[in-house]
Amino acid sequence: MVLLSKDSGLYLPKPNKILENMRFQKLEKTASDLDWKIDLSIVIPVMNEEESILELYSSIKNICDGLALQYEIVFIDDGSQDKTFRLLTEMQLKDQRIRIIKFRKNYGQTSAMAAGFELARGKIIVSMDGDLQNDPSDIPRLLDKIEEGYDVVCGWRKRRQDKFWSRLLPSMIANWIISSVTGVKIHDNGCSLKAFRGSVIKNVTLYNEMHRFIPAMSTLTGARISEIVVNHHPRHFGKSKYGIGRTWRVVLDIITVKMIISFSSRPALWFGFLSVPFTLLAFIAVFLGMGMFLGEQIDGWLILSTVSFLLLSLSAHLFAMGIIGELSVKMGDNWPERGIKPTMVVQ
Amino acid sequence: MINKEIKELDSEKTSDVAIDISVVVPVTERIDDLREIYVQYARKLSAYGKAFEFIFVVDGSYLNVIGVLNDLKKTYQNIKIVSLSRSFGEATALSVGFEVSRAPVIMTISSYFQVEPEEIDRILNKVFQENYDLAISRRFPRIDSFFNRIQSWIFHRLTQLLTGRTYHDLSCGLRAIKRKVVEEVPLYGDLHRFLPLLSYERGFRVAEVCVKQSAYDKKRRIFKPGIYIRRLLDILTLFFLFKFTKKPLRFFGLLGSGLVGIGGMIIVYLGADRILGHGAIADRPILVLGVLLIVLGVQLFSIGLLGEIIIFTHARKVKDYAIERILE
Numbered sequence: 001m002v003l004l005s006k007d008s009g010l011y012l013p014k015p016n017k018i019l020e021n022m023r024f025q026k027l028e029k030t031a032s033d034l035d036w037k038i039d040l041s042i043v044i045p046v047m048n049e050e051e052s053i054l055e056l057y058s059s060i061k062n063i064c065d066g067l068a069l070q071y072e073i074v075f076i077d078d079g080s081q082d083k084t085f086r087l088l089t090e091m092q093l094k095d096q097r098i099r100i101i102k103f104r105k106n107y108g109q110t111s112a113m114a115a116g117f118e119l120a121r122g123k124i125i126v127s128m129d130g131d132l133q134n135d136p137s138d139i140p141r142l143l144d145k146i147e148e149g150y151d152v153v154c155g156w157r158k159r160r161q162d163k164f165w166s167r168l169l170p171s172m173i174a175n176w177i178i179s180s181v182t183g184v185k186i187h188d189n190g191c192s193l194k195a196f197r198g199s200v201i202k203n204v205t206l207y208n209e210m211h212r213f214i215p216a217m218s219t220l221t222g223a224r225i226s227e228i229v230v231n232h233h234p235r236h237f238g239k240s241k242y243g244i245g246r247t248w249r250v251v252l253d254i255i256t257v258k259m260i261i262s263f264s265s266r267p268a269l270w271f272g273f274l275s276v277p278f279t280l281l282a283f284i285a286v287f288l289g290m291g292m293f294l295g296e297q298i299d300g301w302l303i304l305s306t307v308s309f310l311l312l313s314l315s316a317h318l319f320a321m322g323i324i325g326e327l328s329v330k331m332g333d334n335w336p337e338r339g340i341k342p343t344m345v346v347q
Numbered sequence: 348m349i350n351k352e353i354k355e356l357d358s359e360k361t362s363d364v365a366i367d368i369s370v371v372v373p374v375t376e377r378i379d380d381l382r383e384i385y386v387q388y389a390r391k392l393s394a395y396g397k398a399f400e401f402i403f404v405v406d407g408s409y410l411n412v413i414g415v416l417n418d419l420k421k422t423y424q425n426i427k428i429v430s431l432s433r434s435f436g437e438a439t440a441l442s443v444g445f446e447v448s449r450a451p452v453i454m455t456i457s458s459y460f461q462v463e464p465e466e467i468d469r470i471l472n473k474v475f476q477e478n479y480d481l482a483i484s485r486r487f488p489r490i491d492s493f494f495n496r497i498q499s500w501i502f503h504r505l506t507q508l509l510t511g512r513t514y515h516d517l518s519c520g521l522r523a524i525k526r527k528v529v530e531e532v533p534l535y536g537d538l539h540r541f542l543p544l545l546s547y548e549r550g551f552r553v554a555e556v557c558v559k560q561s562a563y564d565k566k567r568r569i570f571k572p573g574i575y576i577r578r579l580l581d582i583l584t585l586f587f588l589f590k591f592t593k594k595p596l597r598f599f600g601l602l603g604s605g606l607v608g609i610g611g612m613i614i615v616y617l618g619a620d621r622i623l624g625h626g627a628i629a630d631r632p633i634l635v636l637g638v639l640l641i642v643l644g645v646q647l648f649s650i651g652l653l654g655e656i657i658i659f660t661h662a663r664k665v666k667d668y669a670i671e672r673i674l675e
Contacts, residue, residue: 079550092674100674104550111668119673205662208594252600256655271649278645303630307638314642321649325656332660 039069040143041122041198045076045112046130050083053130057091057098060136067140074099074116075130079106110211117201126195134193135231142195142228151200151223152215154186155193155230162234174250181258182216186227189215193230197223212250213257220261271322275315282311366425367397368471370454371444373437373520374405374412379459379563381415385423387464388456395468397475400425403458404444407434438539445529453529457520459563462486466558467521473554474523480551482523483543485516486560492567502578509586512544514555521558527551531669537581544585549669593667595654603648610640 042060046053057073064071077085077100085102092098101115113127124146128134138155145153162168171190178189189212196218204218215225285308370388374381385401392399403416403426413430420426429443445453452474454467462484473482489496499516507513517540524542532545543553591598614637621627 089674102671102673104669104671107668111666114666115668115670205659207658207662207667248601248604249597252596252651255600256596256652259652259655260659271652274645274649278642303632303634306635310635310638310642314645317646318649321653325653328653328657329660332657 037070038072038122039124040064040067040071041120041125042071042073042139043076043113043116043120043125043127044073044130045078045109045116046080046084046088047078047106048080048082048084049130050080050087052132053084053087054091056130056132056136057095060139061095063136063139067143072097072099072120072122074101074120076100076112076116077102078108078112079103108209110206110209113211113214114206117196117204117206120198123198124195125198125201127192129192133233134191135233138193138228138230139195141230142193145226145228146195146197148226149224150226151197152218152225153195154188154215154225154227155191156186156188156227157191157232158187158229160232177251178213178216178254181254182213182219182261184216184219184225186215186225188227189213191230191232209249209253210257213253216257216261268322268326271318271325275318275322278311278318279315282308282315285311365398366400366450368392368399368452368454369444369448369450370399370401370456371441371448372401372403372456372458373440373444374403374409374458375407375434375437375440377457377459378409378412381412381458382419384456384458384460385419385426388467389423391464391467395471397471399454400427400448400450402427402429402444402447404429404431404440404447406431406437406440436535436537438534438536441539442534445534451526453524453526455520455522455524460561461519461564462521463559463561469556469558470521470523473556474525477554478552479554480525480528481543481546481553483514483517483553483555484519484521484558485514485555486519486564487515487557488560490560490562491565494567494569498575502582505579506541506544506582506585509582510544510589512547514543516555517541517543519558525551536584537577538585540581541585548589550671591654593658595658596648596651599647599651599654603644603646603651606640606644606647608644610637610642610644613637613640 060073075088075098077088088100092100099119101119117125124143126139126142142153160168175187175189179185200218200221200223203221204214206214210217285304405412416428420428427447429447431440441455470482470484473479503515503517528546528551531549532542534542538545547553613633617634617637
């Protein structure tokens with residue numbers, strides 16, 4: 001940068017500082033680890049739920065007032081276009097236990113929950129839907145289960161009131177796939193009503209569309225997971241904001257989560273495993289080409305050699321990917337240098 | 348009880364000096380008479396009734412420019428001159444200007460006549476009166492050569508196809524920006540053209556205003572072929588910024604699994620052929636095609652996985668949501 005004195009009217013600017021500051025946005029008011037002010041936080045992302053909000057608030061209030069603990073409700077307005085935010089501010093005027101985060105536009109349920117979890121101050125944090133499908137009367141039983149020593153308690157909508165073919169069946173298949181792939185044996189991954197120990201959920205990395213996999217991601221920190229049966233009310237107001245045609249994208253998400261859980265600290269291993277079948281195939285192709293299996297000269301040895309070289313190059317590629325993955329993990333922001341922060345009990 | 352707005356994250360930073368508008372002028376390769384530019388725009392701004400300052404950011408060394416600006420500064424006091432040691436690009440020059448500026452609203456203009464200075468009222472009104480966060484301009488109706496218009500049209504159509512947002516004149520340097528936008532949207536490389544798209548992603552309100560093109564802007568502009576390629580790459584960069592950086596596996600995974608699917612079908616077909624006794628498959632070139640497609644697909648898929656690893660290991664720092672305010 002230029003260096004002439006201030007007197008001549010020329011400045012010495014520092015452009016790097018701008019780039020640094022502007023890229024990341026920080027929520028300054030987050031609770032420190034051992035500084036819980038409140039017993040319970042309820043985190044509710046909402047988008048265009050003007051019809052449901054008031055009823056939701058009053059039923060939560062009825063249940064939680066009877067629990068004799070200090071609680072707060074954190075609403076996240078995820079880009080609502082209707083009267084939702086106005087209703088929320090009116091509610092907040094009358095009840096200071098409500099806190100509101102307003103997003104500038106719609107960013108999705110995962111982002112909303114992430115913001116809510118970061119702002120919440122409760123020793124226990126409960127997340128739920130904003131559309132009255134979850135029943136606040138289940139909250140006390142969630143809290144009891146956490147008291148038993150679990151870190152994550154998921155709701156299980158055993159008697160779901162939905163259409164079979166378009167909702168229940170795909171859901172059952174998805175849940176079965178998720179529990180077998182991730183190893184987290186809960187029956188209902190799609191239920192938003194979950195309770196978390198505050199210190200645990202604040203350590204769970206959450207981004208993109210991973211809110212369905214919060215229990216799976218929490219196993220990284222060693223969380224103990226359980227479930228209880230909860231009530232389910234069919235959607236009263238508004239249309240469902242989800243469709244069926246997202247299956248493949250969810251499958252890719254499942255693969256991502258599985259990979260993260262199994263190999264996030266050792267990506268070279270993951271890619272190493274991936275390359276094994278191809279190396280095997282490559283060698284088979286070479287042997288075939290040399291006629292070892294069949295004891296005679298094969299006509300297509302040229303093509304077979306090409307095929308085997310292709311497969312070998314794939315193995316090399318995957319090996320290289322593994323190395324770069326290792327590099328990324330080492331350069332990343334894991335705790336303390338390379339691991340994930342474990343859930344711990346300090347007495 | 349009162350709403351305690353503890354954190355108005357959109358900072359309406361009022362400076363201690365009473366300036367309403369900072370005018371940032373990045374001085375790059377194309378330069379008209381800077382003195383004329385200052386005089387005409389300053390006159391219009393005074394008529395608009397807001398206190399202003401001018402910040403000229405000289406991006407590199409150009410003959411006589413510093414001399415002219417220093418002369419200008421002797422006559423008019425509300426000018427700052429920032430000189431960069433080498434050419435960094437218009438986006439960086441703008442960033443530097445933003446940092447030096449102090450007013451709550453920033454207006455950017457080009458160092459050459461693109462727009463009739465009379466028109467700045469319309470841009471400023473969008474921000475001051477209609478409360479938009481960013482107002483950009485569109486030169487319409489165009490009076491310059493057909494060639495200019497056609498290359499502009501192609502550029503904007505491509506941008507629209509790849510990002511889904513429609514703008515008509517991203518190269519026009521006349522903008523009015525609120526301070527909070529500047530604080531949240533980083534500009535580097537050649538991204539300044541895409542400020543409206545990036546701002547929209549952060550949830551800001553963006554308006555496009557039609558303004559009259561300057562009479563001096565008629566010349567046909569043919570750029571070096573390298574410049575065209577750079578523009579294309581800019582659009583691709585933007586496309587990746589939006590689609591890829593958040594969900595790499597979805598982007599590459601879709602592509603990769605598609606290729607694996609096609610390759611797999613070829614292999615299955617060949618296998619069925621062999622089993623049905625149609626002869627050896629080892630001398631059929633299509634075997635190579637099938638394997639090649641599978642190999643390519645797995646490679647693309649693994650790149651997606653690698654992207655996910657990179658994002659996961661850096662996920663703590665980056666928040667992709669933008670909070671407008673928190674009420675407690």
